[in-house]
Amino acid sequence: xxxxxxQGLAFVxxxxxxxxxxxxxxxxxxxxxxxxxxxxRVATGLEPGARxxxxxxxxxxxxxxxxxxxxxxxxxxxxxxxxxxxxxxxRLEAREALSGIATGExxxxxxxxxxxxxxxxxxxxxxxxxxxxGHQYTQFALPTAAGSDLSDFFLAPLVRDLAVVFPLWLxxxxxxxxxxxxxxxxxxxxxxxxxxxxxxxDGVRCGWHGDLERVPAGFASELALWAAPGPRRxxxxxxxxxxxxxxxxxxxxxDDAAVGKLSYWTDNGAAYWYRSxxxxxxxxxxxxxxxxxxxxxxxxxxxxxxxxxYPHEVPRELNPGSKTDVPPTGMMRWEARPDMLPDGVxxxxxRLGDPPLILHSRxxxxxxxxxxxEPAWLDADRAHxxxxxxxxxxxxxxxxxxxxxxxxxxxxxxxxxVRGLRExxxxxxxxxxxxxxxxxxHGLSLQWCMATxxxxxxxxxxxxxxxxxxxxxxxxIIGSQALWSWFLYGNALARSLGLWPFKDVFxxxxxxxxLDGDPLAEVEALLSALSAGPxxxxxxxxxxxxxxxxxxxxxxGVLVKPDVPLAAVERCFAGHTTFEPVPLIAECYSDHPLGRxxxxxxxxxxxxxxxxxxxxxPGELGDSAPQGPVAALDWRSxxxxxxxxxxxxxxxxxPRGFDFRVLAPLAHGEIAVFGDLRLFATAGDRRxxxxxxxxxGVALDVLGAPGERVAITGFAARALSSCExxxxxxxxxxxxxxxxxxxxxxxxxxxxxxxxxx
Numbered sequence: 001x002x003x004x005x006x007q008g009l010a011f012v013x014x015x016x017x018x019x020x021x022x023x024x025x026x027x028x029x030x031x032x033x034x035x036x037x038x039x040x041r042v043a044t045g046l047e048p049g050a051r052x053x054x055x056x057x058x059x060x061x062x063x064x065x066x067x068x069x070x071x072x073x074x075x076x077x078x079x080x081x082x083x084x085x086x087x088x089x090x091r092l093e094a095r096e097a098l099s100g101i102a103t104g105e106x107x108x109x110x111x112x113x114x115x116x117x118x119x120x121x122x123x124x125x126x127x128x129x130x131x132x133x134g135h136q137y138t139q140f141a142l143p144t145a146a147g148s149d150l151s152d153f154f155l156a157p158l159v160r161d162l163a164v165v166f167p168l169w170l171x172x173x174x175x176x177x178x179x180x181x182x183x184x185x186x187x188x189x190x191x192x193x194x195x196x197x198x199x200x201x202d203g204v205r206c207g208w209h210g211d212l213e214r215v216p217a218g219f220a221s222e223l224a225l226w227a228a229p230g231p232r233r234x235x236x237x238x239x240x241x242x243x244x245x246x247x248x249x250x251x252x253x254x255d256d257a258a259v260g261k262l263s264y265w266t267d268n269g270a271a272y273w274y275r276s277x278x279x280x281x282x283x284x285x286x287x288x289x290x291x292x293x294x295x296x297x298x299x300x301x302x303x304x305x306x307x308x309x310y311p312h313e314v315p316r317e318l319n320p321g322s323k324t325d326v327p328p329t330g331m332m333r334w335e336a337r338p339d340m341l342p343d344g345v346x347x348x349x350x351r352l353g354d355p356p357l358i359l360h361s362r363x364x365x366x367x368x369x370x371x372x373x374e375p376a377w378l379d380a381d382r383a384h385x386x387x388x389x390x391x392x393x394x395x396x397x398x399x400x401x402x403x404x405x406x407x408x409x410x411x412x413x414x415x416x417x418v419r420g421l422r423e424x425x426x427x428x429x430x431x432x433x434x435x436x437x438x439x440x441x442h443g444l445s446l447q448w449c450m451a452t453x454x455x456x457x458x459x460x461x462x463x464x465x466x467x468x469x470x471x472x473x474x475x476x477i478i479g480s481q482a483l484w485s486w487f488l489y490g491n492a493l494a495r496s497l498g499l500w501p502f503k504d505v506f507x508x509x510x511x512x513x514x515l516d517g518d519p520l521a522e523v524e525a526l527l528s529a530l531s532a533g534p535x536x537x538x539x540x541x542x543x544x545x546x547x548x549x550x551x552x553x554x555x556x557g558v559l560v561k562p563d564v565p566l567a568a569v570e571r572c573f574a575g576h577t578t579f580e581p582v583p584l585i586a587e588c589y590s591d592h593p594l595g596r597x598x599x600x601x602x603x604x605x606x607x608x609x610x611x612x613x614x615x616x617x618p619g620e621l622g623d624s625a626p627q628g629p630v631a632a633l634d635w636r637s638x639x640x641x642x643x644x645x646x647x648x649x650x651x652x653x654x655p656r657g658f659d660f661r662v663l664a665p666l667a668h669g670e671i672a673v674f675g676d677l678r679l680f681a682t683a684g685d686r687r688x689x690x691x692x693x694x695x696x697g698v699a700l701d702v703l704g705a706p707g708e709r710v711a712i713t714g715f716a717a718r719a720l721s722s723c724e725x726x727x728x729x730x731x732x733x734x735x736x737x738x739x740x741x742x743x744x745x746x747x748x749x750x751x752x753x754x755x756x757x758x
Contacts, residue, residue, distance in 0.1 A: 003048060004064055004081035004088070009178075009227040011064070011079050011088055019046065020125070021088070021116075021178070023227045027125025028170055028178055034068045034077055034113040035205060038101060041072040044115070057245050059084050066113075073098055077113045085237075086227035089183065090114050092207060093220035103210035106422065107137075107162045107192050112207030114223075118170075119149040119200035127172035133231065133573045134165035135493060137190065139412040139450035140472055143489035145576035150193050151200035154579065159412050163195040166453045167238070167493075168204070169231045175570050178227055179234035180206065183242070185221035186457040187415065187428035188212060211422040219425055230570035232492055232622055239496030242460045250498040251466035253532050253561055254686075256445050257356050258405035259466045261301040261557040262549070263536045264293070265505035266308070267360065268326055269474030270538025271515045274308045275319050277541055282308075282318070282340050287351045289541045294353075296546050299557030302404060304358040304536065305348075309341055310334050313365035313381065326473070328413070330365030330382055334394050345401045357403040358447070361394065362410040363417060377420025384418040388434030395438040405467075406439055409449040416452075432458055439464040447502065447534075456493055467534050470494050470501040474538075480520050481605040481656060485568075485578045487527060488586045488603075492567040500533035501565050508537055508545040515540050523603070523658050525551060529680035530566035530588055530599055535559055551680050556705035560676070560684035562588040562599055564623070571620055577605045583614045583653065587624035590683045592691035594698065595665030597675070597683040598624035602660075604653040611655070617648040618663075626663055631672035631715040631739075635660040638677075640715050640740055642666075667693040670717035671757070673700060677713045688712075689752065696722075696758030704747035711744040712755070726754040733757075 003019070004011040010022040018031035036043045049065035059082050066077040074095040081088055092113050101110045118126075132146035138158040144165060146153040155163055167181035168191050182189045185208075192205040206223050208215070224241070228234035242248070254260035266272045266286070276285040286303075293300060308316070313329040318340065336344045349357060364370070366383040375386040385391065398406050414421070414431075421427050432455070439446050440463060447467040448455060459465045470490030471483050487503055494501045506524035509517030518524060528535045529552040537549055553559045566588040568577070577584040584605040590597045600621060604612050618626050632643045636659070643649075643663070651659050662682050664672035673691055675682035683691065687710070689701040697720065704710050716739055723733040723743050735741040745753045 004062055004079060006081035006088060007084065007086035007227070009081070009086045009088060009225070011081060013048065017045070020122070021225065023178060024176065025124070025126050027122045028130070029116040030118045030121040030203065032114045032116045034066070035115045036068055036071040036073050036075060036112070037103070037110050038072040043068050043071040045069045046077070058082055058087065058241060073101065073111060075111050088225040090206065090223045090225065091220060094215045094217055097215070097217045099214040101215070102213040102423070106160065106209045106211045106416070107164050107190060108210040109190060109192065109205055109207035110210060112205040115203055115205045117201060117203030119151065119203070127174070127176070129173040130170055131574070132169065133171055134168040135453045137162045137164035137166055137452050137454070139452065140469060140486065141451065141453045141456060141490055141493060143486060143576070145579070146193070149200045150204055151197045153193050155195065160416050163193050164190045165193050166191045167235070168193070169234065169573065171231050171574050173574065175230040175574060177231040177234045178225060179231065179238060181224050181226070181238045182457060183222040183224050185425060186454045188425045189221050189223065209422065211419060212425065213423040215425055231573040232567070232570050235492060235496045239498070242457065243498055246460040248460045248498065249463060251445060251464070253500050255466045256404050257301040258358050258445055258447070259500055259534050260559060262299055262553045262559060263302040263304060263358065263534060264290070264300045265304040265306070265536035265538045267304060267306040267473070267505055267538070268476060270505045271507070271540035271543070272538070273306055274316055275515070283343070283348050283351055285541070286348065290352045292541055293544060296544060298544055298546055298549055299553065299555060300537070301355060301557050302358050303352055303355040304360065304407070305345070306360045307362055307409070309336055309345065311337050313367055330363050330368065331361065332365055332368050333370065334361060334397065349402050354402065357401060358405040358407055359398050359401065359403045360407045360409055363414040377418050379418045379420060382413070382417035384414055384421050384431070388431070388438065391435050392438040392441070395435070395442050395444060399442040399444060403444060405445045405447055407447040407449055408435065411448060411451045411455045413450065415454070428454070429458060429461065433461060436462040436464050453493070456497060456499070459497060459499060466500055467502045468494055468499045469504060471503065474504040474506060475518070480524070481607065482578045484523070484527065484603055485576070485584055485605045488566065488568040488584060489572070491531065491565045495565045495567050501531045502534045502536070503528045503531050505536045505538035507539055507543070508548045509539065509543050510545070512543060516543050520656060521545065521548060525549070526601065526658070526660060526680050527566065528552060529559070530562055530601065532561045532563070532565040532588065551678060554686065554704050555708040558686050560679045560681045560687045562590050562681050562684060564588050566599070566601060569620055569622055578607055581606050581608065581610070581612060583612050585616060587621045589624045590681065590685060590688070592683065592688070594667055594691045594693055595627065596624065597665065598626065598663040599681065600624065600661045600663065601658065602651055602653065604655050604657045609655050611652055613652045615648055615650045618643070618646060626665070629666050629669060630663040631666060631674070633662040633664070633674050635662055635677070640738065664715070667698045671698050671714065673698060673712065673714040675712060676710055678711070694756060694758065697756070699754070699756040701752045701754050702745050702747070703752045706747055706749045706751060708747045709744060710747060711742055713740065713742045715739045716741055720757055722756070722758045724756045729753070
């Protein structure tokens with residue numbers, strides 16, 4: 001019996017006293033119940049109660065109250081179905097103050113609703129071949145996939161080896177999707193999946209995590225179940241709802257030099273992470289590196305200092321040889337290590353020419369002297385301050401040192417490593433909002449690093465986070481291909497929330513290995529540039545490929561970006577691109593009055609050493625799908641072809657291979673402008689502005705640093721007769737029989753040249 005329905009999504013009563021969810025097929029999730037456990041008693045029943053109608057920020061809804069007979073805790077459950085959205089909202093609420101409800105394991109909720117068992121679906125109840133996808137509750141929100149009963153997710157033993165996947169999709173072969181994702185209480189909710197096929201009958205438990213010790217009366221959490229034609233569409237709908245609910249205002253992708261200009265990094269993966277040049281100390285090494293970069297014309301701005309600059313409980317030595325481990329112990333004091341920076345941070349900054357700094361911070365050690373006078377939650381070797389006062393002082397200290405960004409790393413370790421942060425609702429939110437306020441008060445931005453999915457979602461209440469890492473450390477442990485997948489799936493989550501992803505540092509030379517370069521540097525630079533977030537290099541002294549680095553930025557170091565982050569397309573969620581023989585395809589775009597210029601990247605990220613053959617159809621590119629005929633540029637070969645509406649292209653990629661296409665709209669059906677082909681984001685709005693059709697052809701502004709020489713490339717099906725520039729300057733328009741044309745301009749003092757082609 002259909003109890004509630006919402007735009008094709010329905011909550012249905014079943015004959016076995018459970019409930020089901022229908023979306024076309026009548027049973028996508030299996031039987032739905034509640035589960036409340038306390039004091040040796042367990043209640044799993046669920047009975048329908050009163051109905052009512054109402055409205056909230058999501059729209060008009062019908063609500064069904066649900067009773068949990070004989071529940072050992074005073075909790076209430078309900079479901080809402082929205083009239084104009086394909087949305088069900090599951091709500092859990094404490095009817096009185098509850099205490100002693102912790103189970104001792106975050107992934108073992110005492111209070112769960114919905115609890116559903118996909119392995120017990122009714123025959124034919126779900127689409128044949130339905131599967132699961134989600135982000136594991138780990139640092140950087142590891143993407144993971146499962147089969148039909150959601151019992152075989154790959155669960156990495158990162159941080160706490162949690163069988164928590166959050167958010168969670170069910171995806172049909174035709175890409176129709178259901179998405180379970182939190183609407184609030186982001187650090188208090190979990191979605192626990194079965195740990196292995198032998199535990200499939202355990203089902204999926206959505207509820208309050210098992211380390212929650214007490215909650216006040218009225219505490220509630222809400223979990224959304226969205227239905228959509230594809231997994232990305234469901235995620236983007238959820239993200240918009242959260243951003244609108246919290247009236248979130250995001251920093252722009254050019255907010256400061258940390259996110260808007262080229263930067264130099266010393267984090268894990270960079271040449272000088274706990275290292276210096278032979279015979280040199282850290283200050284001398286970095287000073288010489290900076291001087292060489294400037295002499296070579298590498299226009300970096302911000303300079304990042306990583307965890308090596310301050311003391312940990314167990315310090316990692318300088319130049320540790322072949323060791324690659326990341327020291328897990330907490331911070332003692334946020335002050336310069338005398339053996340690394342004997343004269344301190346400000347003195348180093350002066351030696352480097354006073355660049356703006358990005359300063360790394362991490363979780364605290366319980367042995368830190370800060371906690372001799374600061375109230376803190378202590379948990380074995382970890383600690384976390386109870387009030388925002390200490391973090392406010394550290395942010396003020398960062399500003400005094402010359403920082404523009406405070407990088408909060410080890411977010412997952414801070415939350416999962418200190419039980420006090422998890423014992424009561426709201427503590428994690430208060431910590432992050434306090435840090436956000438401190439950054440605002442001192443004019444700094446924030447970068448989130450090692451964020452769990454809960455940290456991603458909590459940013460909707462923050463204002464200063466202008467970058468977030470969306471994959472593991474560069475070239476660390478799992479290899480580049482797996483990190484590409486991690487990055488582009490993670491970018492889809494970040495993009496839905498309006499966040500600017502950071503791929504992490506990269507080395508720019510392809511003719512070296514180890515600290516001297518990376519044979520895959522071209523892909524790393526491409527992904528960095530199209531992330532729409534920060535771009536950071538970490539090359540060793542004398543080992544920077546200036547031309548490759550300049551593909552990400554202008555001569556003045558301003559990054560040239562797409563409008564949105566590069567993210568995996570819908571089809572990638574139907575098969576994990578690391579573990580299955582499917583291509584990793586991603587899209588982003590630059591918008592102009594003429595239309596949308598789309599950037600399409602295809603990668604071989606599969607772990608097997610075999611080629612991949614596949615076809616890309618424009619209709620599967622989501623927001624980047626062409627709306628009419630386009631000119632398509634193969635960025636690597638320079639070949640151009642016209643693509644009719646609906647026309648695609650076929651590819652074969654070798655292991656670790658990539659393809660990059662730029663799809664440009666045609667003015668009058670015959671003229672397209674790709675932009676600056678020396679860049680990855682060829683038509684990014686810091687290079688090409690106001691590209692539009694005119695009566696005879698097209699017009700645009702070409703932007704850059706004063707004195708910079710810029711070449712613009714396009715396609716025209718007819719011979720172009722004029723190229724008019726303002727301010728006037730000599731311009732030679734070259735037009736080949738193939739239709740390819742090119743002209744170059746010198747940027748004047750005002751920073752742009754207006755061009756009209758006809």
